[in-house]
Amino acid sequence: MYAQISRPVANFHPCHWGDHFLNITNPHHDEVVKVKKELEVSQLKDEVKKELLETKGNPLELLNFIDAIERLGLAYHFEQEIEEALKQVYENYEEQCAKDDLYHVSTRFRILRQHGFFVPCDVFNKFKDENGSFKESITKDVPGLLSLYEASHVRVHDDKILDEALAFSTTHLNAMVNQLSSPLADQVSHALHQPLHKGMPRVETRHFISVYEMDPLHNKTLLKFAKLDFNLLQALHQKELKDLKRWWKGLHLNVSFSRDRLTEAYFWILGAYYEPQFSFARKVYRKIFKSTSLLDDTYDAYGTIEELELLTEAFQRPWSKSCMEELPEHVKWSYYAMVEACEEAEEDLAKEGRSSFVNYTRDQVKTLSKAYIQEVRWCHEKYVPTYDEYMKKIALVTSPYPHGIVASFLGMGEIASKEVFEWACQNPMPDIIKAASTIIRLMNDIGGHKFEQQRKHLASAVQCLMEKHGLSEEEANEKLKEEVEDAWKVINQAMLQPYVIPKPILTRILNLARSANVMYMGYDDGYTHVNQTLKDKVASVLAHPIPM
Incomplete structure (x- = not known):
C-alpha cells in the first residue's frame, strides 16, 4: 500500500561504526583494573591539588597551571580550588596585565571571561601603535598571537578591540602557518580549524594531551593524571554508548529511512557533559536525543503530509502507546520511541522525586511537532517565507535546541529546579537558548542547503534570503x-x-552550542553526512585509549 506513495526519502548513508561499540573491549572495563587506576588517579589528584595551592604566590605560574589543568580536561576535579585561585587572579588583573607579555595578557583575559568575570579588553591597547592598529612586531611572538586569537573568541557586543584582534590574528596566523615548525605549526593549524572556546571539551582535551606531551617543560604528574583520567572516562563513555545501542535495538523499530547515527548522537551528548557526575543525566538525555533525531527524520525524510498531521495530533493529546494503533506504519515508530524515552525518564527520575519534570519535555515535544508540521505544510504548498518569518515561526524551534536543551537538564539533580525549567520554557525563549538555536539552525541550513534542495524540502534560510531578499547564494x-x-x-x-540561572545549567547550553559548531564544522552537515574529520574526532574520544 505504502510503496505507491511518493515520499521525500533522503537515502542517508549507513552507519560507519556497525557493531564496533557493542563489541569493543577495553582493559578499563575490568573492575579490578578500574579500581586500581582510580586509586592511582586519586593519588595524582592529591599531588596536583598540592601543587595548585603552592603556585598561588606566583601569578604567571598559577595562570599557566590553571590553563593546563583546564585544557587537559581535569578542571572538574578542582572546581572550588580553581574558582578561589581565579578570584586572586581577578583582583590583580589590571596590575598584572600592565606588565605582562601578549601571551599571558591574552590567556588571563580568556580564562577570566570563561569563568564569568567581566574583565575589560582595553588591556590589549598596549599592543597597538599610535594609529590604533595592532603592532606588526607582535606577529613575531607566535604563541602570543595564538593566545590573542583564542582570547578573541570570548568577545561580546561592543568588544571592538577583540573584533580587530580576531581579524588581525587570523590573517597573520594563516599567512605563517606553513612556515612554522612542529609542534607550534600543529597548534596553529588546529586552532584555525577549531578555536578552543567553540570546541567540544573532550575533543580539545584529547588534542591538547598530545600537544602538552611534546612540550619539554610539561608537568609529568599532570600529564600522567590527564592520560589516566581520560582513559577511565573513555571506558565509562563506551559502556554508556553500548547501553544506548542495546536500548535502541531493543525497541525493534522499523525505521530504515532514518539516519543511523547512534554513535554520533552519543558523541554530541558528550559535548554537553562528559564528566562522571553527569552519567545519570546522559542516561536520561541520550534516549530522548536519539528519539528526537528519529522524529526529525520522520517529518523531514519519510512521512506524507496526511500521515504527519495524524502524528502531530497524537502528540497534542495525552501520550499513550495505545495511540500507536491509530498511526500509519513507520510513522508510528517515532511516536513510540519518544513516548518510551519519556516514560523511562519518569521512572529514572521518580527515585529522586523529580518525575514531574518530564512534563516540561513533553510540552516541548508538542511545540516541536507543531513546528515540524508547519514546515511540512509550507513544503507541500511550495511556500517560501521571508527570512524573519522563517526564523520567528519555525526555524529556531525545529533546530531543535529549545526542546533538546530542556531535556538535557532532566538528570542534573536539584540544581535543575522548577525555576530553571520555567525559565527555559518561557516564551519568548531566553536569549542564550535563542542564540544556541540560531547557531545550530543556520550552520545546518548552510551545510545542508544543496543536499536538501535535491528533493522535495522546505526552503532553508539560504533559500529564503535568495528568493525573498534578492541575495546571491554567497551573499x-x-x-x-x-x-x-x-x-x-x-x-x-x-x-x-x-x-x-546556576552556571552549571548555562554551561550545558554553551556546550550544546559547541557541539553544534563541531558537528557542522566548515558549515558541512557532519551528522547527516559523516565525514572523515568527524569520524576521526569520534574515534579519538570514544575508540582509542591514550598510550601511557
Missing part, C-alpha cells in the same frame, strides 16, 4: 555566518556574572 551564506558570530557574542554575554 546569503555570508549574512548567515555573521548571524552565527553574533549569536556567539550573545552566549558569551550570558556566561558572565551575575548569572540568571
Whole structure:
C-alpha cells in the first residue's frame, strides 16, 4: 500500500561504526583494573591539588597551571580550588596585565571571561601603535598571537578591540602557518580549524594531551593524571554508548529511512557533559536525543503530509502507546520511541522525586511537532517565507535546541529546579537558548542547503534570503555566518556574572552550542553526512585509549 506513495526519502548513508561499540573491549572495563587506576588517579589528584595551592604566590605560574589543568580536561576535579585561585587572579588583573607579555595578557583575559568575570579588553591597547592598529612586531611572538586569537573568541557586543584582534590574528596566523615548525605549526593549524572556546571539551582535551606531551617543560604528574583520567572516562563513555545501542535495538523499530547515527548522537551528548557526575543525566538525555533525531527524520525524510498531521495530533493529546494503533506504519515508530524515552525518564527520575519534570519535555515535544508540521505544510504548498518569518515561526524551534536543551537538564539533580525549567520554557525563549538555536539552525541550513534542495524540502534560510531578499547564494551564506558570530557574542554575554540561572545549567547550553559548531564544522552537515574529520574526532574520544 505504502510503496505507491511518493515520499521525500533522503537515502542517508549507513552507519560507519556497525557493531564496533557493542563489541569493543577495553582493559578499563575490568573492575579490578578500574579500581586500581582510580586509586592511582586519586593519588595524582592529591599531588596536583598540592601543587595548585603552592603556585598561588606566583601569578604567571598559577595562570599557566590553571590553563593546563583546564585544557587537559581535569578542571572538574578542582572546581572550588580553581574558582578561589581565579578570584586572586581577578583582583590583580589590571596590575598584572600592565606588565605582562601578549601571551599571558591574552590567556588571563580568556580564562577570566570563561569563568564569568567581566574583565575589560582595553588591556590589549598596549599592543597597538599610535594609529590604533595592532603592532606588526607582535606577529613575531607566535604563541602570543595564538593566545590573542583564542582570547578573541570570548568577545561580546561592543568588544571592538577583540573584533580587530580576531581579524588581525587570523590573517597573520594563516599567512605563517606553513612556515612554522612542529609542534607550534600543529597548534596553529588546529586552532584555525577549531578555536578552543567553540570546541567540544573532550575533543580539545584529547588534542591538547598530545600537544602538552611534546612540550619539554610539561608537568609529568599532570600529564600522567590527564592520560589516566581520560582513559577511565573513555571506558565509562563506551559502556554508556553500548547501553544506548542495546536500548535502541531493543525497541525493534522499523525505521530504515532514518539516519543511523547512534554513535554520533552519543558523541554530541558528550559535548554537553562528559564528566562522571553527569552519567545519570546522559542516561536520561541520550534516549530522548536519539528519539528526537528519529522524529526529525520522520517529518523531514519519510512521512506524507496526511500521515504527519495524524502524528502531530497524537502528540497534542495525552501520550499513550495505545495511540500507536491509530498511526500509519513507520510513522508510528517515532511516536513510540519518544513516548518510551519519556516514560523511562519518569521512572529514572521518580527515585529522586523529580518525575514531574518530564512534563516540561513533553510540552516541548508538542511545540516541536507543531513546528515540524508547519514546515511540512509550507513544503507541500511550495511556500517560501521571508527570512524573519522563517526564523520567528519555525526555524529556531525545529533546530531543535529549545526542546533538546530542556531535556538535557532532566538528570542534573536539584540544581535543575522548577525555576530553571520555567525559565527555559518561557516564551519568548531566553536569549542564550535563542542564540544556541540560531547557531545550530543556520550552520545546518548552510551545510545542508544543496543536499536538501535535491528533493522535495522546505526552503532553508539560504533559500529564503535568495528568493525573498534578492541575495546571491554567497551573499546569503555570508549574512548567515555573521548571524552565527553574533549569536556567539550573545552566549558569551550570558556566561558572565551575575548569572540568571546556576552556571552549571548555562554551561550545558554553551556546550550544546559547541557541539553544534563541531558537528557542522566548515558549515558541512557532519551528522547527516559523516565525514572523515568527524569520524576521526569520534574515534579519538570514544575508540582509542591514550598510550601511557
